[in-house]
Amino acid sequence: MKTLVIFYSRTGRTKSIAKILSEKLNCDFEEIIDKKKRSGLKGFMRGGLAARKGELTEIKPLVKNPDNYDVLLIGTPNWGSKIPPAIRTFLVENKNKLKKVAFFCTQGGEGDGTEVFDLMSNICEKNPINSLKLTTKMINDGSHHEKIAVFINQLEN
Numbered sequence: 001m002k003t004l005v006i007f008y009s010r011t012g013r014t015k016s017i018a019k020i021l022s023e024k025l026n027c028d029f030e031e032i033i034d035k036k037k038r039s040g041l042k043g044f045m046r047g048g049l050a051a052r053k054g055e056l057t058e059i060k061p062l063v064k065n066p067d068n069y070d071v072l073l074i075g076t077p078n079w080g081s082k083i084p085p086a087i088r089t090f091l092v093e094n095k096n097k098l099k100k101v102a103f104f105c106t107q108g109g110e111g112d113g114t115e116v117f118d119l120m121s122n123i124c125e126k127n128p129i130n131s132l133k134l135t136t137k138m139i140n141d142g143s144h145h146e147k148i149a150v151f152i153n154q155l156e157n
């Protein structure tokens with residue numbers, strides 16, 4: 001099964017999980033880059049608002065073609081139980097190229113997170129074969145490794 005790990009990350013946390021996943025699955029890895037600057041306090045505030053309003057953005061052209069993969073693992077940070085414009089844009093622009101999808105999400109707090117996956121699923125019109133939600137606490141205390149192992153095991157079987 002040809003797999004691509006593809007993600008958006010504003011501050012690197014989702015990226016660190018994407019790296020672990022692609023290393024463990026020995027598969028390709030692609031970062032979705034928002035052409036709009038999202039750093040700093042302004043980026044946080046405007047990004048949150050854009051996510052809430054369901055705005056699209058311009059993303060850099062992808063290096064890998066999603067069409068060439070059997071499964072895409074799509075990673076996003078949770079932005080107020082919504083998704084960043086870059087992930088929304090990727091899903092809208094590529095939904096016809098996606099075969100199987102799995103989702104992963106990082107978030108600061110303990111909130112539910114299922115809203116994020118439901119949103120992604122609605123936009124790309126596919127039910128994920130699996131999903132993984134990780135909090136900052138899990139990443140800091142190392143318990144994310146066990147969750148990642150279970151997630152990968154379920155994907156492979």
Ligand SMILES: Cc1cc2nc3c(=O)[nH]c(=O)nc-3n(C[C@H](O)[C@H](O)[C@H](O)COP(=O)(O)O)c2cc1C
Nearest residue numbers: 009010011012013014048077078080106107108109
């Ligand atoms: C605009 C914005 C809104 C956020 N909203 C939430 C939230 O509602 N709940 C939460 O737990 N974390 C929230 N966070 C925190 C991020 O989900 C968390 O820090 C995530 O791991 C960041 O991933 P990244 O480093 O890949 O960008 C928010 C962050 C941003 C920038």
